[in-house]
Amino acid sequence: MKFIFTALLGVCYFFSCNICIAQNMNSAKPRENSFFHDNIEYQARLQLSVGGASPRSIPAQIREIESFKPTHILGLEMNATKWINQKNNMGIRVGLKYEGRGMKTRARVKNYYTQIEDDSGAQTKGYFTGHVVTEMGNYYFTIPILFVWNVSKQWNIYGGFYASTIANKSFSGYISEGMFREGSPIGEPTPFEGDSQGLYDFSNEINSFQWGNQLGAELKTKSNFRAFFDVTMANNPLFNKNFESISFKMYNIFGNIGVAYHF
């Protein structure tokens, strides 16, 4: 919650600064060409994100995604679009976003390499066949830098890059209902039956920096509201380079929809 408040404050601050700057420009030098006044528009956005951290292609270890639930779906953004050509239909948009990136999944796995561990530092790595529940709940501060093109009166499309820094990280879960084999697929077997679980928590292994691509479209309405949808795909893995407790690399891949209020 603390992070949400911080983020809201951040977004408000960003928002009010822009207004202040705009107003100051207005009052001080009316009608003069001002970078923050002419050919520029401001937007506040509320987004809902659905997606997750996923390998680029699902490895054979994962046999079935049994359930998927989006979590931490809210995001807030303020952005500014500066039109750069005379027709005012192409522009550069820069924003600041506070966004949740979460999911809860349950998968059936076969020979899934993982590590169960505890707070005393004891760790056991091995191969698990059974069910894995994963809960991810991260919050990022994200700066999108996008090219915007008004393709028609109703639509614009936008695409570009984003860079994120993590505000709150959480990646944990458990293995259950299966067989854990210590060290290798023929190692000492530990059956997990009934309520018994092997816990893992890889929160501290999450990379604090993310960057990736974003591509989307915006539908204008007669009012100041707009609807949008876009896709963000990370180019660097969710976990740090040295992280080996999951044998495949995972990337944040999300679809986002929402409404924008245009000033």
Added chain:
Amino acid sequence: MLIKKSYILFIIPILLSSCIKPEELDTDADILDAYIPAEYLTTDPIITNTSVEFRVKSNVDVTKQAPTFTISKNATIDPINGTIRDYTQTQISTVTAQDPRWKKAYTITFNKDELSTIYSFNHAELTDKDRYYRFYTIGTTGNKVYDWASGNPGYVTVAGDKPPNDYPTTVGEGINGQAAKLQTVYTSSFAAATGNPIAAGNLFLGSFKINLLNTLKSTKFGLPYTGDLPKSVRAYYKYKPGPEVRNQDFKVVPNVVDSFDIYAILFESRSKDNFLYGDHDFKDPRNVAIARIPAKDRLATDTWREINFPFELVPGKTFDPTKEYVLAIVMTSSIDGARFTGAIGSTLIVDNVELIYN
């Protein structure tokens, strides 16, 4: 057109998760069950991740035996089931998984030896990738005989890279040579979450097979016994209780000093499940005679102390030396270890455990 493209991008996450690759070959290469004619056996075959032991009656001809094995799905075994071999010495059977990169060599042992009546714990070896010790004795044919089992295999999952001497059951310095050293240790936060925050060191005649659902069902006490009713159990020990006794919620139990336990139970033999689970609490109806160290002898001592405590018949039971029985000798560094209560650091060192007869 571009708009259509962005639609495609939007569904990429869904597309990705639907691309499940073909299943890879099975890697399990386990012996799940082992069979010889039931009348040969004195107790169920003892199967571990790499060994099978048949404890057989003294009149069985081990030079010509053809055990059969149930193995993992899609695995193969070499030699094939029903192959007659001479089991005077330990033989090897190799189980190969469906994925042939994974195979396991099992030692297959036929053991005709009667239970020993004296144990000095002078033979111990590192096992399971050298992570912990297990004790053995030398059988009449030179085979290693693993009468004693401990909870160490269950500790592997939470031990991380702890050295063998930090496992609950390890070797200590004995009166002559080695002794058995049992110590109560912290398990892990996730074991604690399920009510098993501590593990007492234990050592017992019997076998161990992990059961996480009910840890007390992992320990199977008892091995086949024939002969007279022993008069008593004699042993030498040192004991140091840990500073704070904690219960299964890991809360400190005030004003309690930890203590250890050593006991022996002779109980009636049966064909199936011929053992006592760790939660027997001395109440099993099969029990015939029990010897347990009395409270007054459970003392903290840093020098060797001799104890000798008698077998007492369970009321209403008689002992018939011509019948088959099962003997369990159990030692633990925390007397309430079976209830996951004990003091981390409690250490029991035991040597020269002997059954005393008239």
